[in-house]
Amino acid sequence: MFIIQRNTYFFVNLRTNFETMSNQNIKTVAVLTSGGDAPGMNAAIRAVVRTANSLGLECYGVREGYNGLIHGDFTKMGPRSVKNIINEGGTILKSARSSEFKTPEGRDKAFENCKKHNIDALVCIGGDGSFTGAKVFNEEYGLPVIGVPGTIDNDIFGTDNTIGYDTALNTAMEAIDKIRDTATSHNRVFFVEVMGRDAGFIALNSGIATGALDILIPEQKDSMEELFGTFRKAEKVGKSSSIVVVAEGEKLGNIYDLAKATKDEFPNFDIRVAVLGHIQRGGSPSCADRVLASKMGYGAVMGLVEGKSKVMVGVKSNRLIYTPIEEAIKKHNEIDKDLLKISEILAM
Secondary structure, three states, X not given: OHXXXXXXXXXXXXXXXXXXXXXXXXXXXXXXXOOOOOXXXXXXXXHHHHHXXXXXXXXXXXXXXXXXXXXXXXXXXXXXXXOOOOOOOOOOOOOOOOOHHHOHHHHHHHHHHHHHOOXXXXXXXXXXXXXXXXXXXXXXXXXXXXXXXXXXXXXXXXXXXXXXXXXXXXXXXXXXXXXXXXXXXXXXXXXXXXXXXXXXXXXXXXXXXXXXXXXXXXXXXOOHHHHHHHHXXXXXXXXXXXXXXXXXXXXXXXXXXXXXXXXXXXXXXXXXXXXXXXXXXXXXXXHHHHHHHHHHHHHHHHHHHOOOOOEEEEEEOOEXXXXXXXXXXXXXXXXXXXXXXXXXXXXX
């Protein structure tokens, strides 16, 4: 009974505080997911909907990202709409990349649908492309927007981690651990490609975690001579099997070309290629991603009612922060150079 009374008091105060601090007169919030899906997006949707409800706001979910804004695919959501989804991967609102939203005509349709549903503010869960769309939409029509970084790549500036990164990282690690078992059993060399587009965060961290011989990422200048030199050092110390983790955006070449060049240089190597692909996007989100998404979803709604707009909510050193969307788009998280040194030292 005491807990119920305390929670009731808490929510009453949230509503009171909202009425005091809101400068935007926001009564209805819409939330959408856009771009590539990431584990934890559902937890973020849940947090947005339930935080809005706790403040007495109406909330709509928009299906299939900006396409849903254009085609009026809105669904009213309440606390029970988001039950039992915190543990689910993907996004219940679906996601899409919208070429029509890139046109003035498409954005005009989207705004007319927002007006039709009395939408006062928009929460966009996605990556830098999704944030670019939100930024332009705000500048053209004045609708308050806040971005929530949902991408496995972890390349968005303004937050220590993005939603989905931790889960994708653990998925990659578990897969590489299994590949190592067969590599060791057959004295093979495996080239393993992980996702991350033009960012090497998954490759670097999963490579260190799995004891990779070498890690190739787009943020550093790699060469075939250096890779071959690493293999020669490994032979000298008696390594009979090896894992090379390659980020999909590696500038040295695609993984099959790298494997072929290595085979040409070392004909006796038994070389295999494994592309992990989209298994890294799916699966139940980790505890870290569920908590992160919950913080960010809450922070997005609270930011809107405090009068913030055209910003991205992030978490740095366990504290909620807000970064201008333009800055989040233009800048990128940097690879930890200490980790690069550590990966080289621990590989042998």
